[in-house]
Amino acid sequence: MSELNVVDVTDPADPRLDDFRDLNSVDRRPDLPSGKGLVIAEGVLVVQRMLASRFTPRALLGTDRRLGELGADLHGVSAPYYRVEADVMAEAVGFHLNRGVLASASRAAELSVAQVLEGARTIAVLEGVNDHENLGSIFRNAAGLGVDAVVFGSGCADPLYRRAVRVSMGHALLVPFARAARWPADLHVLRDAGFRLLAMTPDEGAPRLADAMDGLADGKVAILVGAEGPGLQEHTMRASDVRVRIPMARGTDSLNVATAAALAFYERDRR
Amino acid sequence: MSELNVVDVTDPADPRLDDFRDLNSVDRRPDLPSGKGLVIAEGVLVVQRMLASRFTPRALLGTDRRLGELGADLHGVSAPYYRVEADVMAEAVGFHLNRGVLASASRAAELSVAQVLEGARTIAVLEGVNDHENLGSIFRNAAGLGVDAVVFGSGCADPLYRRAVRVSMGHALLVPFARAARWPADLHVLRDAGFRLLAMTPDEGAPRLADAMDGLADGKVAILVGAEGPGLQEHTMRASDVRVRIPMARGTDSLNVATAAALAFYERDRR
Structure with missing residues (x-):
């Protein structure tokens, strides 16, 4: 010492x-x-x-x-x-x-998508999360609720920005993350690694989060979350395996993106 | 017109x-x-x-x-x-x-606790939530996840402050709220109205949120949430019916207070 x-x-x-x-x-x-x-x-x-x-x-x-x-x-x-x-x-x-x-x-060397998937059971995949505070919150929620890694699609803010690190309570430094080089094409890397791709959507016709998770208890899951307003892009949706929604009360629209992600992480973690 | x-x-x-x-x-x-x-x-x-x-x-x-x-x-x-x-x-x-x-x-006339409880099935009870952004988030989450009203214990910020209204997406104006005049003594008003009082705690010895909610599906529930650091005061804990925790991954501490509240609202709403 x-x-x-x-x-x-x-x-x-x-x-x-x-x-x-x-x-x-x-x-x-x-x-x-x-x-x-x-x-x-x-x-x-x-x-x-x-x-x-x-x-x-x-x-x-x-x-x-x-x-x-x-x-x-x-x-x-x-x-x-x-x-x-x-x-x-x-x-x-x-x-x-x-x-x-x-x-x-x-800055440490960037990890590859393959590296962060290794040994992971649950990962978060983010697209268009360009707000540092939301990004920091997502890392904090990921750490607390059993998410093993984060993969960035296009349009995301930098998780190493001071504000993101602070809001994450330092978990942006601990939860491994990687950037997909080709988006959304690289989603096949996740699928090839055995992950089922769950895309969060406000679409009221989509299955409920809880019902979709019921069928996935033992497998690997990637939870895809998009920007708060527009959500995931349609081509990202199409590249996913199943679309899921959080049941919302009448007269409300979406939740904050970090909150929606937390609910999905929790639903995954609670089984 | x-x-x-x-x-x-x-x-x-x-x-x-x-x-x-x-x-x-x-x-x-x-x-x-x-x-x-x-x-x-x-x-x-x-x-x-x-x-x-x-x-x-x-x-x-x-x-x-x-x-x-x-x-x-x-x-x-x-x-x-x-x-x-x-x-x-x-x-x-x-x-x-x-x-x-x-x-x-x-400012509209304040509502009484009795008024906001009328017809409510799920309410949130806040203590020491003195951050306007967290308070606004809690109102947004309450509206989206089926919480009928909010009751304020001691030490909370003003939900009508501009920033709180903005972060709530306006739901601070729509979700009825009232202030408990005597705290935590007024919790008996909730109990007399048929609400079971669930106190959120980081205590690892407490039952899991999901397990506690299992027994309450049909009754009225009040979800008590405290400040992010200290949590609920001990005398508030003692005035509650059951303590519940969100299972957290090892090496993490608490979640943001609005996120923790959202998970409880969701768990209540999902049955």
């Missing part, structure tokens, strides 16, 4: 803090060419999840109190912990951060 | 637009003494729901296009529709509003 690499910093302009500088104003979308490509974890719980993930921290920044709270989680971590006072942190980061600790990591 | 009361306004400073002035900067929390007490609906869908609700519009503000989209919904509405160009609207409101139409209403 290596010694903790704690470095006290008193100058908010210290270039060693650059990973964390002006988090709100600088573009922190690692998916964009203008972004720094860094993944940022905020708060003790999310930093712990980063430490447990395939995203190896480059640096940590935080108060002495959060250092104490992380404690044993930092054993064996070689990245420096830049220990600062709260006001130094606020000045470097650009705002006061209640959570008191941050970690930065480079 | 009365004529539409359409009034063209070209001056953003026109005092007739004051209900909608500086929506972001002025305090729009109708629950606070400094607030104007007005409920604001944004967008065609939410305005339609306000028109169908017990909140009678005082005024509407919008573009000609949105007037056309509302069309027949405005028949019989006596409140003026202030028709403006998009830039006049943006200047009055203080920002560009994609949704293109707003309606204001005074």
